[in-house]
Amino acid sequence: MSDAATVRGWVRAARRIAVLTGAGMSAESGVPTFRDAQTGLWAKFDPHQLATEEAFRANPRTVWDWYAMRREMVAKVEPNAGHIAIAQFQHRHPGRLTVITQNVDGLHQRAGSEGVLALHGNIADDKWLDAPRSCCNIDAVSADHPPHCGRCGNMLRPDVVWFGEMLPVAALTAAEEAADSCDLMLVVGTSGVVYPAAGLAYRARGHVAVINPEPSGLDDAAHAVLRGKAAELLPGLLAD
Ligand code: OAD
Numbered sequence: 001m002s003d004a005a006t007v008r009g010w011v012r013a014a015r016r017i018a019v020l021t022g023a024g025m026s027a028e029s030g031v032p033t034f035r036d037a038q039t040g041l042w043a044k045f046d047p048h049q050l051a052t053e054e055a056f057r058a059n060p061r062t063v064w065d066w067y068a069m070r071r072e073m074v075a076k077v078e079p080n081a082g083h084i085a086i087a088q089f090q091h092r093h094p095g096r097l098t099v100i101t102q103n104v105d106g107l108h109q110r111a112g113s114e115g116v117l118a119l120h121g122n123i124a125d126d127k128w129l130d131a132p133r134s135c136c137n138i139d140a141v142s143a144d145h146p147p148h149c150g151r152c153g154n155m156l157r158p159d160v161v162w163f164g165e166m167l168p169v170a171a172l173t174a175a176e177e178a179a180d181s182c183d184l185m186l187v188v189g190t191s192g193v194v195y196p197a198a199g200l201a202y203r204a205r206g207h208v209a210v211i212n213p214e215p216s217g218l219d220d221a222a223h224a225v226l227r228g229k230a231a232e233l234l235p236g237l238l239a240d
Helices: 003-013 023-029 053-058 060-076 081-092 107-111 169-181 230-237
Strands: 017-021 097-101 121-128 156-160 184-188 207-211 224-226
Touching (some): 023 230, 081 097, 081 107, 081 230
Parallel strands (some): 017 097, 184 207
């Protein structure tokens, strides 16, 4: 039996499936990954200049505009066949599959997935940089880059997790529960080097299958490794 057929059998038998996704999940939608040596965002940009609170406080306009550029790019792309296969499986099998994603692009949600655990936030959302005071009204911010409270100067920032920041507690707790209770975890399109997200693969109780065209840091945690692309493999794995 091929590895893909084996994983398909695991999908059919599993009562609870967790799907842990990373940037490769959205690659075929046209969203760049982070660590690809040629096209990855971190090959072109320094994460310490763009994805930390210190960077935002030092150069708020630069960081805001970089996220605005990514927001626009993400708004123009569409969920791919992999996102859609996951969402359709959830609709056919309510309560059986939980999506845990490191992606901030919202493509799982746009494909129709319910209850997505977005461990690194969502690039379309904003939040206050500092704890909001009574004058901070999100509907009445200035139109600057970044928008800010006209009274106290508190700035809006993208609601994503930056380096050195905690993950949202509720999403991480729910993701840990999903990992602890699944019979099968599909690890799709992640290099598996960023924790605590990558650590979820080691908590999975049942089978772990990696879907990735390249070697990843989680291949060692897997019972099967499928060397292929998410949008090509997932529709077949999650059929019926
Ligand atoms: P990476 O860029 O580190 O890894 C992307 C993975 O996707 C690589 O292993 C690729 O081989 C794989 N890949 C590429 N195309 C694929 C395809 N079509 N199908 C399946 N896999 C494919 O991205 P992440 O692992 O998501 O964090 O990175 C984790 C975190 O690091 C991100 O959430 C981000 C980043 O810094 C924050 O911004 C907090």
